[in-house]
Amino acid sequence: MMTLILRRLLALPVILIVVYTITLTLAWAVPGSPIENPEKRPKPEVIEQMKKQYNLDSFPRFYFSYLDSATGFEYLRDKLSGELARERQAAIDEGLPAPHRPVFDFGPSLKYDDKTVNEIIADSLPVSVTLGATAILIALVIGTISGVIGAVKPNSIADLSTLSVAMVGISLPSFVTGTVLLLVFSIWLGWFPVAQWGTLRSIALPAFALSLPFAAYIARLTRMGMIESLGADYIRTARAKGNPERVVLIKHALKNAFLPVLSYLGPATAFAMTGSFVIERVFTVPGMGEHFVSAVQNNDYFLIIGVVLVFSTMLIVFNLVVDILYRWIDPRIA
């Protein structure tokens, strides 16, 4: 177990550097310039100046200067040279709060002049995590229960109806389900607020909308796994021992049937937490998904790389968590 964790954690920086290289190369290849102001075009000398300031005129210079600040080397250098202490002292002398310098500096946003990528992610990531985690929680509960119901009586009305609801959940795009939910529950019934974020009530609707495709997929995985394990010999044994049906279903069958769901849960959680762009738009949720799309539209290199790196890290970490859980739930795997 420890070697697994250690190996994955050691691989993390290597993977991130590869991801960074690919992302930057692709972003750089996209036509358009990040410093163009759509309505009032800046003068050529202004563009020249900005290109120099952000190293946009040279791919290698940008590549290495970003690596320097994002990996914390720049911070370390400023710390050792005493530059950080000097800045802090200067602020204190003026009676002002000391400037905030993050260790891992992901650079400024090219579109939003005043914000660093660190700040943008710090503002939006908790929102996305709340939304994504709630959605996966809902998906897990709904999906598992309907999957079990379906598997107990295959091809029954209950099974067919959960299956068709699951199909609808997978096939309908979330801007349709989201808009319908918003219309019915917020506008007509007035149960949930519109375009507000922060309270549990405001989280419920977008989280539910986001959970639907995940719930549908989990239901199908559970159903398949359950049908398979309900036909296995050890279930017959469990029943023969006189166990009540409830115990047989949950303790014996579900435990095995749940494993594919568990392995799906890792990437699903990462996706739900970062890739909910459409749901965020429809429900005006101030999450990170928005930045994935708008950063690319704006050619905001720093922000593109920042969100991609965060997403990659989450994907790797959640997969690791799932792997650990896996071994713990089913010791055979280790």
Add this chain to the structure above:
Amino acid sequence: MYRLLVPIVLLLALIGVSVLSDKPSPRADLVFINSSDVNTLDPQRMSWMHDLRTARLIYEGLVRNDVLSHGFDIEPAVAESWEISDDAVTYTFHLREDARWSNGEPVTAEDFRYSWRRAMLPDLVSDYAAMFMNIKGAQAFYDWRVEQLEAFGEREFASASERQSASYELWEQTKAQFDETVAMRAPDPHTLIIELEKPIPYFMELCAFAVFMPVYEPLVSQYERPDPESGRLIRRPGWTRGGVLISNGPFQLTRWRMKRDMRLEKNPHYWDRDNIAIDSIDIPSVNDPNAGVLAYQTGAVDWIADVTAPYRGEMVAQKLEYLAEHAEQVEQLKAQGLDQFAIDRQLPPDPRAHTHAVSSFGTYFYNFNCKPYLPDGQPNPFADARVRRAFAMCIDKRAVADQVRRLGEPTARTLIPPGSIGGYTSPEGLPNIGDAKDNAEREEIIARSRRLLEEAGYPQDFVVTLSFNKDAGHDLIAQTIAKSWQKHLGIQTRLDQKEIKIFRDELKDKQYMTARAGWFGDYGDPTTFLDINYSTDGNNDRAYNNPAYDALLDRASVELDPEKRMQLLSEAERILVEEDVPLVPIFHYATIYMFDPHRITGLSTHPRTKQNAFLIDVLGDGKGPEQPRPMHAGADADQENES
């Protein structure tokens, strides 16, 4: 079995932690949706309308516009009074003693010197640096700095530390150079003397512009330091964060979360705090136009500063219906000289009355490429002004405004929205088939256009390409225009829809025949519109070059008599829209607001579309004077009536 519950427990823990770390705050006195997310709160680097609107809430310049006066008068702000020398180049501002930063420190003349110096530095790439070049010595200072930076880039250094100390040394020299060359003096903390290169009749307007508002040096200077590599001043973000930013306006920033919300609280040290009728403002970030309207309808929002929902045309139509129902009363109120919001306030409450189409300081137009040859090497028919005039007259502007846009926008014959600039008389402009009184007049305009085409030697054997970018309904407008040209001039047309970035590049490179365009004025002077047609201007996308036009602008720029100057500019615009027609104005923009006229007061209906949201009073909230704040005549009323 219990192990199966572990994922659920983990998820619950995650949710718990993130929800607890993020407590909602109580609703502010005023909640409004800005037209877009704020890009920057650094006034010297601003250029967007929504940034400028926010800047006016948290900063305050030397003077400000009284946006509720008909003349958009200049009124005192940080400067209590001022004198202008007889030759109109020296301005002496007397700063009020009680002007304070939000930390209680006094606002001084040095603060303005520091802030304006920032804008004059090439390092900070201010979009509006050119406006500061009116100040004596500013251009020389800018050029000197550019030269020094170039020299620094070429210098060889023995070590990194030597390079670093040289960059700091250059910065010290730059500050000294500014003190020496730029004619901005502060003989005492409350006196600021500014000398201009030449008389600028609209200099006070510039002083009211947000880019000229001061920033707090002790804070901002910490986030700027010379870069040892290039010697340039590098700007680090961070000082505009909520709780960190120190500003001198009616409000201070307490929170700013990207793409989420901005929270402003009344600045307890603001000199005019007793006249601010609200204590807090929330500016949520709502990017979906539909969600904004829904949020308004559920009462979460008090004012939407720019409704862009696709059905806003219907909203405006409903408002017009509502006004028609009360037509008699509306006419009476109009006759009393009431502004449109004050009229709404007198009428019975109705949800339809919450939509407001407010005229804007901007114009939608079509560019003609004026180059002799087209990109494909063919001779360009639009190089001939007669052809341009013929095409301009045959656009059914009425159809564009009433059937495509449907926002109650006025059709345009001039580039500058008439009545938006005090003391300026707009030219007549070319007649247009859309505005013809009857069919006979219409036929006459068409016949006149056809004659012009014949004179120019252009029979109907060329194809006109209309270029536009694919969003915001430009396609429908292009179709309407193409239809007009085909029908009335018998000319073949081709619609050329482009991705915005490509469209913009082609415009810049003059790789088009006719192309849609729009322009919004920055300050209250005709030059804010007319300059874009100066032959060498960076925004002259039309390749328009008429020495007579340039000469008029040049003469106006040195004319000391304001009246004569306005006449020169009016003549320049006349040449532009009646004779040369490098562009056809189609309509003047309207902005759609949403607010309850019985509840919200203090918004301006002036065509300059500049709102000072700190003037807003929420009626019925028990704060402020609880009196409607309508438009008023203002100090320059007499002059205004003459024009």
